[in-house]
Amino acid sequence: MKRLFGMIMCLALALCMTGCGSTVAPSSESTTTTTASQTTEKSESESGSRSTSETSKEADNKTLVIVFSATGTTRGIAEKIAGIEGADLYEIKPEIPYTDEDRDWTDSNSRCSKEQNDPAARPAIGSEEIKFDGYSVIYIGYPIWFGQEPRIMDTFVESYDFGNATVIPFCTSGSSGIGNSGKNLASNAGSGNWLEGKRFPGSASEDDIKAWIESVAQTSTDR
Numbered sequence: 001m002k003r004l005f006g007m008i009m010c011l012a013l014a015l016c017m018t019g020c021g022s023t024v025a026p027s028s029e030s031t032t033t034t035t036a037s038q039t040t041e042k043s044e045s046e047s048g049s050r051s052t053s054e055t056s057k058e059a060d061n062k063t064l065v066i067v068f069s070a071t072g073t074t075r076g077i078a079e080k081i082a083g084i085e086g087a088d089l090y091e092i093k094p095e096i097p098y099t100d101e102d103r104d105w106t107d108s109n110s111r112c113s114k115e116q117n118d119p120a121a122r123p124a125i126g127s128e129e130i131k132f133d134g135y136s137v138i139y140i141g142y143p144i145w146f147g148q149e150p151r152i153m154d155t156f157v158e159s160y161d162f163g164n165a166t167v168i169p170f171c172t173s174g175s176s177g178i179g180n181s182g183k184n185l186a187s188n189a190g191s192g193n194w195l196e197g198k199r200f201p202g203s204a205s206e207d208d209i210k211a212w213i214e215s216v217a218q219t220s221t222d223r
């Protein structure tokens with residue numbers, strides 16, 4: 001009888017351990033916390049369906065969104081573009097940040113006024129260098145200052161080789177259009193295949209931006 005009772009207890013314990021396994025949440029949860037790219041890598045390597053050349057082709061077709069934004073408006077648009085395109089985002093930060101006083105466009109002696117009045121001004125960049133390897137499409141955004149691109153954008157484009165990447169300028173402003181800013185940047189860069197740029201109000205919706213991205217893709221395939 002004692003032996004039978006012992007056997008029943010062992011069986012009950014074994015059944016409980018099997019049944020309770022899926023509720024051991026902490027350890028099982030921690031192993032499934034992977035990034036989207038890790039998950040993709042795993043399923044691709046498991047299926048073994050993609051060749052090395054396909055993978056490296058994809059690695060050369062990444063999209064990058066570069067932005068300079070003094071008060072966050074253009075960065076908001078850049079984040080939307082990056083979200084829609086699944087792109088990486090890189091922010092150009094000035095070595096010396098622009099203060100409210102610096103940005104006073106009503107003062108002809110403010111830092112911005114002086115820089116924009118001097119076509120040769122090249123404010124230094126403080127953010128880390130970026131490598132363009134693998135990026136075939138590069139969006140580049142900035143605010144309009146006195147109808148032009150901020151001079152720090154010229155510093156940036158003159159510091160990099162855009163190679164054969166398709167470069168798409170975009171900007172925000174109170175009301176001015178993009179003017180010649182995209183063309184100036186293209187000419188100062190001296191590399192990259194620069195497309196016509198677009199000005200957005202800070203309030204541009206995700207749908208507005210999606211529609212623009214689609215029209216850009218259409219124009220570049222029509223070429």
Ligand SMILES: Cc1cc2nc3c(=O)[nH]c(=O)nc-3n(C[C@H](O)[C@H](O)[C@H](O)COP(=O)(O)O)c2cc1C
Nearest residue numbers: 069070071072073074143146147172173174175176
């Ligand atoms: C120095 C300076 C000059 C500006 N010049 C213009 C201009 O010529 N036309 C315009 O519509 N807005 C002008 N603006 C407004 C900015 O373009 C606008 O607020 C922009 O969305 C700011 O973007 P950010 O927050 O990314 O810096 C100027 C702003 C500053 C600080």
